[in-house]
Amino acid sequence: MPLPSGVFRTVKPNKTYWYFQKRRGQPDAGPIVKLPEFGTPEFWSEIARLTGEQRAPSNTFKNLIKDYRTRLEKKGLSAGTLKTYDSALNPIREMWGELDPAETTVAGIMEMQDSFSDRPSMGNMVLIQLRALMKLAVQKGWRKDNPAREIDKFEEDPDGAQPLSAEAWAALTSDAAPDDLKRFAILGRATGQRISDIIRMTPAGREQEGLNCRIKKLGDKQHWCILSQAEAETIDGWKQFKGAAYVMQDSGRRHNTNSMRDVWNDFAATEAGSALKGFTPHDLRATKVCDERISGKSHQRIAAIVGMSVEMVMKYSRHIDQKAAARGTGTERE
Template identity: 40%
Template sequence: MSKRGKRQAPGVRLPASIQPVRKTRNGKLVKIYYYFQERRNRSDAGPRVPIPYELHDPRFWQTYEALKSAGDAPRAGTFGALIDAYRTSHRFTKLAKNSRDTYDIALGHIRKRWGELPVCDVQPKHAYAMQEAMSDRPSMANFTVCRVLKLLLKHGIRLGYCETNIARDIEPLGEAGIGAEPWSEEAFAYVLEHGTPLLMRAAVLGRATGQRAVDLVRMRPADRAGDGINMLVRKLGNEPHWCPLTKEAAAAIDAWGEQKMMPYLNLGGRKISEDRLRAEWKAFKELHTEHLPEDITLHDLRATAVCDRRIAGVPHQQICDQLRMSPAMVATYSKHIDRKLNATAGMKTMERAENVHLKTIYAPIENRKA
């Protein structure tokens, strides 16, 4: 019998907002208590209210309807209503589950602070105030205000909630660190030499395609097409994408000789999940702490893929199309490489010039006797 079947009366399907809690004594069921809570298990969950009636008592359902009417109907034109509308839109439902979960956290912050605020009344000062209130978590503050709020208001304009998107020009908070960093050549070589076949393949695929772990675990020989590989980008709602491969990467991948329909990343012929891949990586890192940086991740291979291309002279927009990344993401991953490339190019320009002024300055130093 399913867990649901054990926790409720036969033939009765409880709404998601109703939580049954079993009380047992000596292993025997004594009573089931019921609680009402809107958006249960989410960051913007409503209050938990007990319903003091048995499931088959008409008063149970009367109480439920009253609570639902009070808690599930935000006033028209408010952020609560807009968030509910956005969560049922194709733009939200097409996102991968992990993305929806992350968006829900940000939407929960917005609902908690602005749920009853009319969307048309919001001003930039409100957005900055929200950002400041979350400044102890700058990454989440920027994600909530500069991305999710901007998308939410964009949807609101379509539906007539507001006429302008005040989040469009909000300046993000400064964040410590630079996010994903490319693997060093030493780290990459170490994983190829000492890693398990699974992790060796993950490193090669990740660097060759620049994709997330959730997409790497689904790549198969059957997906190889011409000089690249076909894939579905989970983060973008399984959007089809073809990623070109270098001749060297393609040769290495094809040499694995995997069965056509079996993912390259498998354990003894068994498919694995993204979580399993991350667990294998974590275990490997813990055994090789002397040779691998503490903060190195599989996600960093995305930055490695971008930097490989920038060093080779591939323009940003072409990298966007090759790896199916946004221009902002490519710029973020490659900003340090870009600075180094620009600095080097500038120095070469200086070396090609006459530099008469600098030669005059440094001449006395060069001629000085020890």
Template identity: 35%
Template sequence: MGKVQLPRHVHRVISRGREYFYYQEGRGTPHAGERIKLPNDPTTPEFWNAVRQAQGLTGPTPTDTIGALADAYEAAWPTLQRKLTQGTQDQYRRHLEYVRTAWGDLPARDLRPKHVNALIQKIGAEKPGTANNVLSALKAMTKWANGPVELLAHEPTTGVIPFPKGEGHRPWTEEQLAYAEEHFTGMIRRFFFLSRYTGQRISDVVRLSPNDVDEGGFARPQKKSGVRPWCPIFPELEAEMSKWERRPGPYLLQEVGRSVGKPFSTNQMWKEFNKERAKHPVLAGVVPHGLRANAVIRLREGGLTALQISDFVGLSVDMVERYSRHADRKANGQALLRTMREQNEGEVVKRLEIGKQE
């Protein structure tokens, strides 16, 4: 069995080569609570329902509910043959909460596509992206449950259609980019340059360090997807980095408070960015993720294909195409204007030449 992350107060004991699990609050202290024996397999719904009961729930708890199925699925992640990245696990866990809230006590055998579709439509009325993520997490769970574990005998997501994908986060305007380059200082300035010219997510930018430089580019596995892109260090970024002091660790370290000198977490960097953005009305509405779009558009306008950009930035080809649509439409429109002007100029010259001949 792969390693399973056990909840608080649950202890694993090995005796005579066999695993046993117990729930006991305050173990090893003068205030230790009752020691409660748990089922021996933490990947089963029975195990997690026993934990719930030990935590204070009374009465029998069903083991075939949607909530119990979600518990079993999350517990099984470390044992899956195709491992889920930590980022994917975080996404699934967050979006399965919608499923738990809607049908936690519903028997799993009673969940039908009409129920799933109703939930997705309800969420998607205001948050279509979230609705799609909930559907993806639910599909992953039911696919697992219908597999060798045989915890489900039907597919409740059949025929449920996700919402159309949008064009992704809007890129920053040229005015906003120029403004940030002129006014940002300190770690926010570093964050801006790293994000703009690598096209990486916040969770990856805050971890970038000199150790990730590989022959003129950054090579580091992405936290969310596990993909290892190779991001070229463009001259603008190289020139900016040449001003940074040389030291070990991430490029981005906190500058104030009790955590001075420590790396940023994703949430901490978001908070710092939000505070900086609030100071500058011209930046209203921009988000760091929009700089991914700017990076993609820059590469697209440089003549690179979607597949090449995918290798550089670590986005799927489909996502690259979505981010590139604005730039492609603008380029196509400008090309049309140039063609029309050339045609009009040609017609004017032709009429003048004919007039001279007469």
């Protein structure tokens, strides 16, 4: 929002001071009035009193979200990641769009979070975005503290993705499974990547004993996935054109995330695929983690192999770790 005529500032080494002077620079200029801290509700209230102008406040969640969203785009995040952020930002904009972030309280944020108590994952996503928005508000001088930091996340299902059962894996790799689903499953278990990354893998990515891919959620960051000899032989045996995706639809078109999920779900609904009931494509990711953990690798090494955080590796492998501890069997030193 443009400042009215007569508003000016003085910049000191550690502080910026704002003032107002009516008819500044004119022979009949009025007295200089020190203004409250810039950007606060008191600042705009005093501006309105001195100038007689009732101006629409710019310090709203709607404008804060707009600024925050622009900053996210400049980081080069993928469209899918931005869409995930938007799913949490949109309800904040809808509920609090015209409110001043300076007026937000711990109680208010808890009330916002509680409105998603039936969807704890979404409630936590909203809280994460509110923490980021409040941090930006502090940086912009709109408020002095971040009340969202005082609030705990909802407890979520601690298991998350789960490793596939032997029966589910057998179904996925059986002759009854569609060829594109079988390839998807083999690539998923071999690399531990997400659907969006698996469906983009091509023979052009094969390098030495591994396969290059790009992790969409990390802004298309390149990642090299090591393959076992058996996995490499299976994948190379598909004889796919170098630039074509390994996983293609029957029509010859590339899959998208939704169409790949549909193939999985359609097969799971058949008698031959009934062992997949209760499992999702994302469980291939947990299966890869558990495979590596069973082979004796540390959480840190698995994180490097798959390209995920150590915390997520520990989350996916927790049951295997508990059983290993109970049996007294060991893995690499952490």
